[in-house]
Amino acid sequence: MKQLMFDDKDAFLAKLRELLAAGTKPEQIAVCTPVPVHEAMVLLQVPESKLRWFTFVGAFTGLLSGFGLTIYTVWSWPLITGGKPLVSLPPFTIIAFELTILFGAVLSLLGFMFLSRLPAVKQIVTPVETGNQYAIFVEEDR
Amino acid sequence: MKRFPLIAACALLVALVQLDKSGTHLLPVLVGMALAMGGVLVVAAAELSNAKWIVPVKRPLLAVAPVLFVFPLLVKIAPYPWLAHENAWLRRDFFVARDVVALLVVAIVGNLFRRASLAESAAKGKWAVAYILTFAVVKTLIAMDWVMSFDYPWVSTMFPVLYMVECFCAGLALLGLICFARRKSDGVLYDTATLLFGFALFWGGLFFAQYLTIWYGNIPEEVGFYTRRFAIRGGKCLFATNAILLFGIPFTLFLIHRARQNVRVVTVVSLMILAGLLVSQLFHIRPYVHIHLGLLVIQLVIMLGVIAATISIAKDGSKCK
Numbered sequence: 001m002k003q004l005m006f007d008d009k010d011a012f013l014a015k016l017r018e019l020l021a022a023g024t025k026p027e028q029i030a031v032c033t034p035v036p037v038h039e040a041m042v043l044l045q046v047p048e049s050k051l052r053w054f055t056f057v058g059a060f061t062g063l064l065s066g067f068g069l070t071i072y073t074v075w076s077w078p079l080i081t082g083g084k085p086l087v088s089l090p091p092f093t094i095i096a097f098e099l100t101i102l103f104g105a106v107l108s109l110l111g112f113m114f115l116s117r118l119p120a121v122k123q124i125v126t127p128v129e130t131g132n133q134y135a136i137f138v139e140e141d142r
Numbered sequence: 143m144k145r146f147p148l149i150a151a152c153a154l155l156v157a158l159v160q161l162d163k164s165g166t167h168l169l170p171v172l173v174g175m176a177l178a179m180g181g182v183l184v185v186a187a188a189e190l191s192n193a194k195w196i197v198p199v200k201r202p203l204l205a206v207a208p209v210l211f212v213f214p215l216l217v218k219i220a221p222y223p224w225l226a227h228e229n230a231w232l233r234r235d236f237f238v239a240r241d242v243v244a245l246l247v248v249a250i251v252g253n254l255f256r257r258a259s260l261a262e263s264a265a266k267g268k269w270a271v272a273y274i275l276t277f278a279v280v281k282t283l284i285a286m287d288w289v290m291s292f293d294y295p296w297v298s299t300m301f302p303v304l305y306m307v308e309c310f311c312a313g314l315a316l317l318g319l320i321c322f323a324r325r326k327s328d329g330v331l332y333d334t335a336t337l338l339f340g341f342a343l344f345w346g347g348l349f350f351a352q353y354l355t356i357w358y359g360n361i362p363e364e365v366g367f368y369t370r371r372f373a374i375r376g377g378k379c380l381f382a383t384n385a386i387l388l389f390g391i392p393f394t395l396f397l398i399h400r401a402r403q404n405v406r407v408v409t410v411v412s413l414m415i416l417a418g419l420l421v422s423q424l425f426h427i428r429p430y431v432h433i434h435l436g437l438l439v440i441q442l443v444i445m446l447g448v449i450a451a452t453i454s455i456a457k458d459g460s461k462c463k
Contacts, residue, residue, distance in 0.1 A: 009194075037329075038329060038332050038403070039329060042403075048399060052399070082358070082360065083360070090350075090353065090354050090357050090358070091354070091358065093350070094354075
């Protein structure tokens with residue numbers, strides 16, 4: 001496997017374009033960058049991660065649970081506070097927001113563990129430590 | 143010669159604002175100020191965080207800095223209820239004097255930062271810090287004097303922060319429009335959209351926190367801020383439109399990854415944010431100011447035209463080099 005290291009993002013992207021223009025298939029190339037480089041993801045036609053669906057389902061469930069919990073509790077034990085209506089959406093929004101974040105975060109973590117096949121760490125560990133450099137790994141033709 | 147029409151437009155705007163007694167000028171001037179201050183603010187924040195994505199758009203964004211010198215000339219007393227009984231702080235002469243000085247200081251510091259940033263001087267970080275601090279103080283003063291004083295003795299420490307965040311959103315919206323003019327879907331566009339998403343959420347949080355504390359406390363001297371505005375025809379509609387334009391639409395659309403990479407979507411959302419800024423100011427001043435629609439349109443067109451022309455001249459200048 002050929003390994004190319006760059007300090008500069010532009011040089012890294014230029015090399016990546018050059019490799020693809022020279023006929024290297026995107027599936028033969030793996031990159032490792034210190035920050036997300038969206039241009040590289042577009043060039044390598046990386047499919048969008050399924051993780052976001054875990055986050056979305058978790059967050060939406062949290063939102064419904066937050067409103068459901070608060071509305072159910074005031075209906076089951078009606079107690080008027082400060083002259084406000086029983087179902088008062090402004091304060092309930094806070095609970096719904098908190099549960100949206102909580103459920104979304106928990107399901108994201110579980111989704112990440114599921115998609116990366118943890119505890120098998122091979123899926124998330126790069127072949128070499130690249131630090132703050134931009135790395136391209138090219139699988140040679142056999 | 144290119145700058146002559148620009149100076150003439152600024153002179154016309156100053157004349158229109160100074161002759162206007164209705165207070166309509168507050169809308170275009172506050173929106174223009176948010177764009178000019180926000181544009182420089184975005185670059186200052188990016189410089190401080192050593193962000194490299196800002197480099198391709200730094201010049202057009204910083205081009206708005208000279209416009210800051212127009213705002214001290216646009217200080218004008220609106221029909222504030224406190225004019226009938228002035229006090230030590232809310233007094234015509236002191237009001238004008240402190241706001242002119244404050245806006246002049248932010249203009250000077252902003253332009254010194256612009257010069258240091260474009261020259262890639264070692265002092266650019268210090269000027270960025272100086273600009274951000276000056277901006278925070280001046281924007282607080284302007285929000286309290288120009289808008290919050292309509293409701294005196296109502297006070298809110300959250301109110302100026304909302305104006306500061308709106309300024310950052312305006313700067314990012316301006317960046318979104320610059321991305322459209324560049325016709326490139328690169329990292330700048332994606333980062334702008336991601337920041338707009340984050341700041342829409344931040345603005346939404348502050349807006350909601352301001353409403354919730356007043357709603358929950360239900361104290362007569364506080365709830366008046368909302369009840370006065372909701373009592374006017376269309377007041378609730380303005381409130382909802384404001385929340386939708388500055389929070390609902392950017393937040394919902396930018397949840398979608400592909401939307402952040404689409405220059406048309408970012409442009410439309412940027413325009414909606416600018417419309418949201420106008421609605422926000424309208425919601426705040428409407429109970430006290432009789433808006434002259436014709437005058438508003440003329441002042442707004444000149445204000446936005448001056449900002450657009452300043453950026454366009456800077457872009458042409460960079461091409462020549």
